[in-house]
Amino acid sequence: MPSYAAPLRDMQFVLDEVLEVSKSDVPGYADLEPAFTSAILDEAGKIARDVLAPLNATGDREGCRLENGVVRTPEGFRQAFQAMKDGGWNGLDLPEAYGGQNLPYIVGTAVGEIFVSANMAFNMYQGLTHGAIGAILAHGTEEQKATYLPKMIALDWTGTMNLTEPHCGTDLGLLRTRAEPRADGSYGITGQKIFISAGDHDLAENVVHLVLAKAPGGGEGTRGISLFIVPKFMVAPDGSLGARNAVSVGKIEEKMGIHGNATCVMNYDGATGYLLGELHKGMRNMFTMMNEARLGVGLQGYAVAEAAYQNAVAYAKDRLQGRAVTGPANPEGPADPLIVHPDIRRNLMDQKSFLEGARAFTFWGATLIDRAHRAGDRDADGMISLLTPVIKGFLTDRGFETAVAAQQVFGGHGYIEEQGMSQFTRDARITMIYEGANGVQALDLVGRKLAADGGRHVMAFFEMVKGFIRENEGHEALKAGFLDPLKAASKDLQAAGLFFMQNGIKNPNAALAGSYDFMHLFGHVCLGLMWARMAKAAIAALDAGAPDAAFYDTKLATGRYYMARQLPMTATHLARIRSGADPVMALAAEAF
Known part of the structure; x- marks a missing residue:
């Protein structure tokens, strides 16, 4: 049966050293000291490991059934749901006036990753409740709020x-x-x-x-x-x-x-x-919480993949298969572990570099939501609105690919149900579809979000990237491995935007045919920016003599891998965008 352990050290690194949440001027962030957030995440990790993860395969195997008009959930779900109620987990980032704890959204996001990785299907019961609560909070009368919110926040x-x-x-x-x-x-x-x-x-x-x-x-x-x-x-x-x-x-x-x-x-x-x-x-009211809902689905995409990756790593270290081409790594055994082979390393590095970048990207998005809601920052609201289709579309596409890649490490055993790897791929697949299919996310990004407020927010994003590069151009340890690749990728993104501006009005299909590639191009640049920021934090920690130097060395090596092996995909996406609509629309409908 697959296992899961919350990646607490990496989460704390993003919160404390990259985003530096406790130093932020967003109301409520001053309380997010490492000891405080660590205690919350540690407790969430225990529940995930001991209660939720063991039920993941049970839920997949048993499913739900309809009996006399009532839906029955799998064995153990009711007890687990009671544990969520007793811990007050649903109310972490909801108002105290209705029984919540009023912590920032970033805390709920980090805890949500842990619970989704452990058992996505189970977590959806409270996740959907959280979304409904948000809509009632935003649009309900005082009577409606008093009637429904305390009971919903408590998960009654x-x-x-x-x-x-x-x-x-x-x-x-x-x-x-x-x-x-x-x-x-x-x-x-x-x-x-x-x-x-x-x-x-x-x-x-x-x-x-x-x-x-x-x-x-x-x-x-x-x-x-x-x-x-x-x-x-x-x-x-x-x-x-x-x-x-x-x-x-x-x-x-x-x-x-x-x-x-x-x-x-x-x-x-x-x-x-x-x-x-x-x-x-109703449409406006329903979509009030759409940024949060779609960020939550983007989180699901990589969180399920995180659990798959953990099990792939364990299998690659344990499974003996073949010999390393440079000589036996396990001379006392009949074969070497899978992890010695370069193609297995490539597979695992693809997974690891995506997952850690996706976590940082999503957590950053959560801080933008907090800044918009808690500080009334309209620029932050505009930025997260721009990035939401990228978070949802790119992270779920790549999250599914990552789950498949993790399954691939197991070879034929990954295709056997008793190993549990197929569940990760099957569960991750829905994230690409619901809360707005990813093709729709790409159309929303290119058709609406780029031009929103006169293009102000996408220009602000470009300036953010340029500003980071300018601020750190004298940082030799960052330059070759991180800043130069980020600059090249950002130029590809700007070139793609320019292509849409020059061709989109006279031929809208030219923009829409390239929208999916643009969403992925944008996603790679966002993860490139996150890796550059993480690398800067890791180098600073090493320079300060951090005791766990191995963690930071690993972080830098993983980041260099992404910048060298994944970020260059922006050039491919740009080339496809520049090909325009003709290759896409060449066939008449009856020719398919």
Whole structure:
């Protein structure tokens, strides 16, 4: 059975030495001293190792089942969910007024990585709840907040987000679910929603659904959509639960992965719903928390891969196969361990350099969300809006590739279910699809985010990279291995943006055909920037005589690998972008 140990040392390095969170002027960050964050992450790591990770294979094997209208979760999930409740983990970064601990979002992000790596399917029950809480916090009335938030933060109740319907996914303008107003101010919700993660289960007393539906008078397309709170059980004025609402589970989807999470078809048959936010502003209300939700999915992409990587490393060190070409490394044994072979090292270095860069990138994104929300910094809000499709799209694409690469280390044994490696690849695959498929993320990046606010935020990103290079150009230890490759990659990114500016207006397909390559090009530059920042911190620690010099030496070697072997992919992506739309659009539809 696969194992998992939280990478606590690397997390603390990013928080304390790269991002220097406790020195930040963001409200609440002064409390994030290493001893404080270390205690939280250490405790999360214990729960992940001892409670969640052992249930990962159980959830995959057993899945969820529908019995007499109620979804039953796998064995052990209820006890694990109780442990999450008892520890108050769902409320880490939520307001104290409703039972949370009001810690910064970066803390919840770091803890979230640990829990996702240990058991992604299980963590989704509270993860979806967290998203629903955010929407109610942003748009709910005081009465709605008082009614729902304390119970949801405590995980007595959980939450969902209901967008997709059988005939429409991304194009929500085609949505058919109807909301009919009633005399008492409520609405009757009628329609069907599909792919509803954690749509029903036996872990909590109530499930609070946030449902997009069309109310009369809103017009066609997305303009007519409103957002409604639809509880599974009606809530009395004193907070107690009443009758079952007219919402039911049609079936549980049979999926490629995340078997431990119930992905439901939800039927609404005149269910009682309550308007959340303004009428006909449902799309805006639902997407209020989209930066956080998509950052969370990007995190899932690399967090699952982290667990796969750990097991691949252990196998490569243990499995004896062949002899090193330079001479036996294990002369007393019948063969050498896999890890002596250069191609295995290449595979593992691809994984390690991506994962550590992805962690730093995601944590940095979380600090931008904190700066935007806690300090009211509009520039930070603009920057994270620009980077969100990159975090979601690039990290989940590469996260899935990394999980597959980890499976490859096992050879044929990786294809056998008892090793558990296939679960990582199957679970990671969904991250590329949900919360906006990655092709849509690329279109959003090129079609909307680059031009937002007159291109101000992408120009700010370019200036950030240039500024880092200028500030450190006299740093000889950084220059050749980190600054020069970063400068070249950044120039490729700027050249791609210039191509879109010169060609996108007269031929929009030229920009859209290159959007996916641009998203990956941007992602590589972001990880290059993170590796340059990590290298600077590692060199500073070594110069200061840090006692764990091996950690910093390893960090530098890993970073040099990324800069030398991965970052040059920006040139390939640029060449593909410059080829324009003609190769992509050359065939008529009937020729496929």
